[in-house]
Amino acid sequence: MQYSLPSFLIVSSLLFCLGMYTVLTRRNAIGILMGIELVLNGAGLNFVAFSRFLEPSQTTNLLSGQIFTLFIIAVAAAEVAVALAIVLSLYSRMKSIDVEDFKNLRG
């Protein structure tokens, strides 16, 4: 069953918007991280879709999109790892990962 490029783009945009929505509404740090993951995956999907559907004449080498997505996944993992480390260190001291509690740096 043939899927056209726009459908993929729609899905990736959806992913992006969902990610953005999650980031905005979640009060829980981990929730926000999940939202960010969604945004990154949206971008990754975009890369794969473009790489798949663009004719050879338009692209210099076929697989650069896929390779890019691989790297995205790797970087996303690293990012989450660091973020979780920071959240954990905060949790150990503040006993809460609710984003609302961290607001004494302001003005």
Place this chain on the structure above:
Amino acid sequence: MTNLIDPLHMKNMLWLIPCLPLAGAVINGLLGKRLPVRLVHFVGCASVFLAFLISVAGFFTLLGIEEPHQRFLIQPLYQWILTVWHQGSFSLQVAFRLDPLSITLCLVVTGVGFLIHLYSVGYMAGDESQARYFAYLNLFTFSMLLLVLADNLLLMFVGWEGVGLCSYLLIGFWFTDLEKAQAGMKAFIVNRVGDFGFFVGLMLLFWTLFEGSNGTITGLGFQQLRESIPLLNSASPILGVGLATWIGLLFFVGATGKSAQIPLYIWLPDAMAGPTPVSAFIHAATMVTAGVYMIVRLNFLYVIAPAAMAVVAVVGGVTAFYAATIALTQNDIKRVLAYSTISQLGYMFLAVGVAAFSTGIFHLVTHAFFKALLFLGAGSVIHAVHSNDMLEMGGLKKYMPHTYLTFMAAYLAISGIPPFSGFVSKDEILWATFNSHLPVAGLGKALWALGLLTAGLTAFYMTRLVALTFMGGFRGGLEKEKHLHESPSVMTFPLMALAVLSVVGGVIGLPAVTHLPNLLHDFLGPVLSSHGASGHQAHAYWLELLLMLISIGVATTGIYLGWLFYVKRPELPGKVAARFAKMYQVLEQKYYVDEIYQALFVRPLLKLVALSGRFDLNTIDGAVNLSSRVTAKFSFLIGWEDLKIVDGAVNGLAEIFKRWGAALRHLQTGKIQHYLYSVVLGIFGLCVFMFLF
């Protein structure tokens, strides 16, 4: 003496006349305190005497020059001001000019000046800062000589304001007494108002001639002005009034300021706060006559501005009458003489107004003699009685014979009794006014009548003065009467000298009817413009004789009335005053002029000053105090906790920035949610802008 007469040699000595008194002033001023008093006196009097000798030498040098039109010596000292531009240049030299007019004034200033310096030695004996007094007096002599000898208008202006400064310093000489200092300040500021008019006239004159002669005229030298004055007629009139008239009027404003004519005369009566020799020298003989000298010096300008001449004449006449009326009711001996001076100056301006320039100068000279004598006499009376009030004097004839005799000479001169000098010069003025032809028909005759009436009033109040001071019994209390004494000889000698001059003075300007040469008129001839109205036209001698008799009659009736009121029946003045109570009161209060000036000028100015001071502090600058009160009232309205209502543009601006800063600080909430939300908002905002452009 002969080599002095040689004009070339004299020309190089001209600068000595003003500079000797200056040297005297500097020596006394800087070293005065350390010198013994006698040396201070010597330096003060000698410098003026030397100047007098050189003036006399100058006078004979001028006489030595046969050709009348060549009778002037000009000594340029150095280049004073020079600015050059393409279309022309503005260059002035410091130069002294000795011609018949200035030598006459020089002689009066240095001659009378020397006598007054001598008199001051006696009068000021015992005062602790005599050095300062003589320094100021010498400085004044220097400024007056500079004014008289200056060869261009701006240098004359330097002398003009220099005398103003010295009169300020001398009026407020005993500065520890506050209202004496106030009188000095009043004199200087009123003079400054007059100088404003003088300066604007000077500017208008220069630029009109500059444009007229498209750049050839470069300075304000009298010679240059005299030659290019016809250009004024070609200049287009402003507001319908010819340029010459404008300039004439502006200079006349300066003259009223300096010579105390209406409306700027208010400072002279208060100037009596100064020592009496000062009043005699400055406020009678020399400074106040500067205005008359200036108009005579610029006679070539006034001659082509008949309207200005008419104004001068009218103001002169009215001032004469007006001042005489006030003099009737004054009890302070020096104020009576002050108003009498204003009145006599009015006569001089009347003379000059009707183009009788030489007569004006003649009255100036004779007035200098007898008015200085009157003041010095009054001075020695005050010196003895230690009070100015005539009601505390009386019967001084017995105690001060010399003063009395010399005072009588001056009294007869000023009242216009022949053959005294006062009569000759005043009658000459009345005669010139009578047959002058001023633009308004019959104005000459009206002014003559006014002058005649004033002559009568003058005779009356002078008799009143003499009666109250010298006749009758001493009203100043017994113990004072015991040590009434004649003034020392150093004071009475000048009195006698001036008395002789007052009596003999008339000879230099004998009227035509006596078929004797009018020496002064011929001497001043070349300086004055040719078609002067007065002079020996062929006219009915009998008319002149008749008028002379009328004026003598008026003078004698004045004296008789004075004698009747104050000697024969002393109670009469009280009754007359009671009947015309209101009119007497007005005269007593000097027509409430001081109060009117205070209300018209001084108080509004002070209000404006206070307003601009507050305006500057609060509206432009925004001082904290006023604004905090305003803020307290309004801050609840807007509810921001540290709001400051815009207090003045400048601080207000700083406040606005601070308030925006505070607002932005609230933007930084510290909540992560808000930050992430701001990312989305930011992208959306940029997107909107992207599509806008």
Place this chain on the structure above:
Amino acid sequence: MIPENFIQSNLQGISFIGPELILTLAILLILLVGVLLPYWRHRILFTILAVAGLAGSVLPLWKLPQPAPDLTYLSNLFVWDWLTFLSKPFFAVVGVLTILLTQVTGEIDNSEYSECTILVLAVTMGMMLLVASTDLLMIYLAFETMGILSYLLVGIRARDERSGEAALKYVLYGAFTSGTMLFGFSLLFGLAGSTDLLAISQKVAFASQHPQDRLLLIVAILFFLAGLLFKTASFPFHFWCPDVYEGAPTPITAFLSVGPKAAGFVLFIRLFYPLFATGHDATIYEAVSGLDWPSILALVSAITMTLGNLAAIHQNNLKRLLAYSSIAHAGYLLMGIVSLSDLGLRSVVFYLVVYLFMNVGAFAVVAMVASAGGSEEIDSYRGLGARAPYVCVAMAIFLFSLIGLPPFAGFVGKVYLFAAVIYKKIYWLAVVAALNTVISLYYYLRIVKAMFLEKPTETIQIQVPLSSRVLLLALLVPTLGLGIYWQPLARVVSGMF
């Protein structure tokens, strides 16, 4: 079979990434030493190693060939042009200064010291890579290494919850914006089909004529801006900056305010000039028709400056004040980017160099006073002029340079930026910047006023050790020197384009 020239070109390419390799070597060495020796006694050792690594990284640069705009290496992932040639030593200097500052001030105690040096070296390496890369993938990778490691750097002080909170905010904000930028990259990849900037720039010029492609380009630029404006802390993506700068330890804040921010601006130049501007040969470029991004950036620049300056007026905490001041300076730097011209680029790089010294100087003084017993609040600075004259005079010079007063380097930097904007006839921005200088005067002078003109409220004695004084002197010399005679730097900077 891999073609001969391919290997040969790659081997040759290795020599180009010499600096990065040396840094990695240094990191490994420090890790080794950290494991072997108990770390709390050998703080100075790590400093020496780190500084040696950074200094060493600069050495290979001299042997490399003359930089040229088209000299790409490692299968054109990187380009070796003037910008890279100047940026690598610049970042090395930034690294050295940060490490010296951490060594001198006691903010980071010995337990975390080795990690801190490693992270600083790693971030520096990330920046060096970012500056050279001309491939979307490589840019993303370098951007992320720099980003993620700097999150860690901010959160390095485990016990201080302020540093934790700052790190959290930084990581969430940073991840989200870099995610958005990545999405922009993907869109651009979709349009051009390749990740190489040169190829993309040809496609973009062609695509901007068609309306629907232009829409895609606009969205791509927007997402680019999100990432870049975040990194350079400009409006509207600056909200993280004050909190993170205040929370992080002062040396790290100094590092953040100069290192990554400069990398952000160089990335701006790397991305926007080839992709969205034409006319490279002439000295004046034109934005790609239809995409008028310079006027947007001009507006952003104006708002950033004004916001930074106004918000700084009321600050009492000096680190927060300097945070807002760095936002304002980001606004000034954007002025250089906005004026699309050689002079504009030169002014940005010149200002970055000048900004490095005066900003690190200011942060250094704040760090020293804090570690010598005072607080970061302005109260501890009242009347300090009498008690610690050397430090205060240094602080005054840095602040006057930040304002942009003549005898100091800041003024020359400002002149360059003003010249760039006026050269492009954007007068309104020049006037706005001029007025901003006046507003900035107010809050910088508040500190100077506190130090010299006011009576002290605290009486603690501030003793600054000799090593700090030497570091301050090292920062003072360029601030003053460049202010008086900046011809050599001007020649180096102009050599680039």
Place this chain on the structure above:
Amino acid sequence: MLPDHLLSWMIFFPLLGAGLILFVPKRYPTVMKGIALAATIPPLWWAANLYVQFDRWGTGFQYVEKVPWIRAFNIHYYLGIDGISVPMVLLTALLSFICIIASWNINEHVRGYFALFLLLDTSMKGVFCALDFFMFYVFWELMLLPMYFLIGIWGGPRKEYAAIKFFLFTLVGSVLMLVVMLVFYFGSVEPATGLHSFDLTILADQSVHQAFLRSHTIRWLCYLGLFIGFAIKIPLVPFHTWLPDAHVEAPTAISVILAGILLKMGTYGILRISYPLLPDMAREFALFAATLGLISIIYGALCAMAQTDLKKLIAYSSISHMGFVMLGMSVFSNTTAINGAVLQMFNHGTVTAMLFLLVGVIYDRAHIRDIDSFGGLAKTMPVYAGYTGLAFFAALGLPGLSSFISEALVLVGSFQQYKIITITATTGIILTAAYFLWTMQRVFLGPQNKKWADLPEISLREAFTLTPLALIVVLLGFYPMPVLDLIGATLKHTVAMVVG
């Protein structure tokens, strides 16, 4: 024996002194003061030589020193003086020397005070000799730093507010000037080298200006920017509110320098930059500038009369006198007015310096400046009353003293072009006379005030600072040619250039 590169020596010699002072240990304040004094004597001697050897008839710049400084921007270290700058340099050298002596009783942070003072001296002389716009701007802003600290640290009660206000006002002006400077830099191409240039002599040649610098709006905006920058410094009325605060709070010697020299920077800037670079705009702005000058005269006098603080009164009188300078400078139909203006700059420098030194004398003794609390001082301090009398009469423009000549020239000159403005300005001399005499009366005349009966007479040191100024004021009153022939040729050239 004069060193070549005379101007550079004169400008940077005080800086050497400042450097030297930094190394003197804290325990020897008098040594520091000695060094400071020694640092001002040679420049005074060189300035005097400069004055004597200056060629009165040459219209170009003399003692020129031109060395390339920054080739990237084609900036040159370009010094040179002409008729306008010689009197100003002489005034700066003289007043610096006098102020060092006048500030002998400063005794806290002596090192900082004298080092900053000499730095200020260097920057002032730099402004008067700079011929390169960039260098002019650097020296112009270099002046702000020392001034801020001198007012801020050694000032009176509200010193912080006054210092920050002074800095903010001047910086607004100079930042606008920076923008205009760069517009001129890019708007002009040097014919010889094809480069842009900051050189004022090149920028003055209108053919060098490029197309966009010829459009009327750009030139109008540039002139306005420069005019605001300089008007703040003069100060003209709407921008003057910093002056009274700065004067009142500054220590005596600093308010002498502030009034004596810094106020002249504004008018000097207009003559050196605005007129040569934008002559057509100068003509267009002339009436506006003359009106502002007039307002300054009248408004300054009125505000002066409303003051109770002696120093504030003199500050407002400075605004009034500088109004004359502005009026004189906006007349181009003859050189009398502009000659008067430049002479007034010099005269106002000496007269106001005397006034502030005198206020300093009474402030050191009585520690208050309120006019109404004094009275009858002439009795207790006659010599002091003498000096003040001379200064007051010079300030109110009494003929025979220096200010009269310059005010008369300004009024006579400007009468040709603006009749009504000049007549209103002439009323200014009445207001000035009124408030000076009123002050004279409230402070000196009247009965001796017991409270101040024991005030010591003026000391020798103070007399030594006042006497040279008094001599200049009297000498220039009777014989102003030494300054007039100095500035005559240059101003004739300037007016010819503006009239075009």
